[in-house]
Amino acid sequence: MNAHVPAGKRRGGHVVRILTIGAHAFTQLARMKVFHFLALFAVLAIASNFLNLPQHEGPESAGAAVLRSIKSWSLGAMTLFSVVIAVAATALLIPKDIEDRTLYTILAKPVPRIDYLAGRLLGVLLLLFVSLLAMDLLMTAVLQARTAIVLGEQRDMAAALGWPHDAVESLLAETRAAGPGWPLQGAVAAVFVRAAVMASIALLISTFSTSTLFTTVVGLLVYFIGHFQADARDFWLQGGEAGEGAAARLASLALALVLPDFQLFNVIDAVIEGSVVPLATLGRLVLAGGYYVVLFTLASWFIFAEKEI
């Protein structure tokens, strides 16, 4: 019975196709040796642990400041790597498929174009997930090792100075809080969601772009301009209180309506500084990221559906 139903109408057909295309895209990207950057991250994470960078701190802290440095370096590198990978990998996919003629093979079959785009995006997201997971594990391991060293040194120092029990416990609790833990995973999740949004934007650009380079450059520009989206939105909402011209206000409105608000994902800094992102707030951030991803993927489909291939 199912044999007579068009492939696109079959129950679960979309999902299976998207998963198949996604797995293929992931394999394709893995073969391009994009994971080699992980070696660079490993060097960075390990170096941030073992290089004793100059810090202004008293002997009683026993090197605790380095924990913040490790988090800062690691999450910073994760943000940069994930955004660059999201843009570059997505920018590469469609041109590569055209060059290899894979695109014609796929679209010659009863594969809706939205399935193709969603599958390709899924491949990139899978790549981002695996990369971030590897970086997260490495960061957590380095942080765990260093936290154990610092805790040991602080215990020895406190015993030598005869600190009271509550002072020792307070110091150790603070050091443990600066070490690895669930709050840090909230920041990693925010890094992933931001990179996922960037991948969907790169997908949209690549549907009308003429080259990989164009997609990459424009994608990275959008990333930086996206951090001003909230400012543009506020500018528009202030309603020309400071006597701004109509053209400037319209431009700010256009910017606010088209670009995503990347500042929302800057919670990473707060986590490095010791804040905890509540689960409900993290959930809202993930939903916000999901909205952007779906929106830009649908926009990509509208353009790609009209494209002559």
Place this chain on the structure above:
Amino acid sequence: MAAGLLAAGALRMTWEIPLTHLLRGQELLPPRLDTGTRERIGQTSSAVALGGLRTLVATFLNLRAHTRFTEQRWGELALLFDTITDLAPRTRYYWETGSWHQAYNAASHHLNDSKLPPLRRREAWRSSIRAGRAFLERGIRNNPDDWRLHAALGFLLTDPNKIPALRDADDCFAAAAEAYRRAAEQPDALGYVRRSMLYALARVDGRQDEALALARALHAEGARNHTPTLLCLLLVLESRADPRLDTGRRAIELFGGERRAYDALCNHWRRTRERFPVDGVAAALRSIEARLGIPESESILKSPPPAPFDPDQAFGN
């Protein structure tokens, strides 16, 4: 499609704005970078900071600040810490360190090593300490729930080497007591904070009754609060409240022995730099010296206590 994208953009404004407010309310989003900060960190760092990596830029600037510290370029160091704390306003370490560099390191440099003429040296010393205090107070405004910043301010305001650079001693001790009180209000504050509040309060003229009530409350809480300073102050404050008190007998009772009482009171008597009140201490010392058989010629009361820190002398005026 463009219309659809704009419509979707208008739709998402309905949740983007509340989400931004929620994140700001939960202090998960940093305040906006002002133009001054953007100019100070330069174009590249601005781009990185705007890209959501403020703490990374702050880490780099902190390394640069360490170099400025070793080169003793205090003005540049202060500016760097202004920038660092603009980028990472909730990291206590930067507030503590920035204040410490100004109030302690720069001030000591101007006090001891500077090649400036005495008057300018003195002014630089005074300005550094005041700048260190102001920086710490700014840190507290940004992190009102951080007890360690309040305690750091209390510590600075009770430092006998810093008080002459600030306003009069009474104001300093009153402000320190208030700082320690705010620190003690935080649930994770350590026990020493309330004792420090007492130490500051006991030195504020006119608030000794308040200090006595606090000293009695702390003493009643148990042995962990029975530090030599607290016991001495309890004796002093009781003696002030009741001048007829037999301070020698009371001191022995508080310290649990003549020798312990004598050693602690001798130490308290010589802490003149810290401006602790000494009501009844001389009488107590005389009484215990008699019990211990210490001849009058060897009395601690015969040797002159150290003089308080005097900027006029230090700067050769």
